[in-house]
Amino acid sequence: MGDDVTGLHHVGHLVQDLDQAMERYRRLGFTVPAPACPVLPPVAGGRPEPFGVANTHVYFPGNFVELVAVIDDAGRLPGQARPIPLLVPDDKLPALTAAIRATAANITFFLRRFQGVHIMIANTPDIDGVAARLTAGGVGHGGVHAVQRPVETATGTRMEPARYLEISDPDLPPGRVPEGRIGFAENTTAEPLDDRRHLDHPNGATGLVECVLCVADPALPELERRYGTYFGQARGGEVLRFDQANVTVVPASALADLLPGERPAALPAFVAYTVSVRDLAATERLLRGNDVPVTRTGPGRLFVPAAAALGTAIIFRQDD
Template sequence: MVFATRDAEQTAIRLDQAGVRHGGARALQRPVTTAEGTELAPIKFLEISDDDPAAPPNMVPEGRVGAAEDAPHELLDAQTGLAHPNGATGLTECVLCVGDSDLQAAGERYERYLGLPASLDRSTSSFTLDSSRLTLTTPDGLAALLPGERPLTAPGISAYTVEVADLAAAEAHLRAQNVEFGRSADGRPFIPAKAAFGTALVFQQSQETA
């Protein structure tokens, strides 16, 4: 799970001040394809480490978590080849499931990681991140959000949500491909984890095209 940051170096400083262990901001490259061809764009990336020095390097209990400073916006906006038959336009939510007794501690960890307060609601703890969201919940909380779902592992990412340009068209695409899907507690279609390689996939209508 990688969070976007405008400045990886500043994020590293903030994490230091919050007492969060990390591997430091590293310069990397990623391929970006535009009408002019493919080029390697410079990015910066850091990974958060567990508070326990004996834990695997660059790993927290739920796996690899980090922050990335992406390529320049003008280059990202010029990308080609991003269209998908289901109309997906972006990732808007990750749902992280933790043990029943671990929700408060996990919420406090992510408050330190993100520098943001959590919003609490029954068995969930959520963080609003510009146009996306991180939701922490328990196995029972996951089942309440997505009926029939149980986490493959806890802690771990149990579901994620993508926005689509046309929700009705996305549902029609799933039906045409004979893809099994259910309904979330708030009525959104989702592909169960058992049919989506272990992590449920939720679809919602993009607000920009609604």
């Protein structure tokens, strides 16, 4: 169980203001391309317009951090946003429109809880196998969906096919679990790695290597059972590590040991994610030079507090 999971596909950092978030991430030393937004007619024959959410990706080889904001009712877009027309047959338009509205509604709900990471998607080479395994284990999900997402390459924006599924809690609206949105994704083609512009980060980041979930202490046994069904057996004691998905689960009573000074905005909640870096000392110099507060937690780790990173702590770890 869980052998069909191969790490993190991406985490989603939900923000109120995408322009502010992009500026903050650049100050943190990440390369952030211009955002994209879907454009489609709300009804067949209508005029295409921005719809749903706008996003951009902080790319690493094989995975990414997604910055996401909801497009308001006036259709105002972040600066330099790239419209991405979605071509869909008229008979498929109502279903796609409904799905995008549902996604935007979920993101709006998550943002009411707090600004920060609410999305954790695991990578799999076999999404159909994952779907069958989850169904056999009694886990509710919305089935496998095929999508296209914009990817920046050296020759411009390319739409890359992907397939995904979202886990659903039977007591919550579709696409939600208590901690946010959990799912799996399968890239149907290899990630385009030829555009070094978006993989070369001034802070030396080389990969997304961990997502950290904080839960109330009494909820830890049930969470271990649930995530064990999703991702395979955990290791550890008080702090659980689901190595197949690169997810760490910490009880609220132990969070201060892992991230001194941090307090979860809600429970359960994704409180941090970790990126590896080539040279931690150089990363620290860049952050401090940009007036970003940092806390050292060991010889090979430091983190930027959630208060300085729009609601989620960002851990920087020396690349092995």
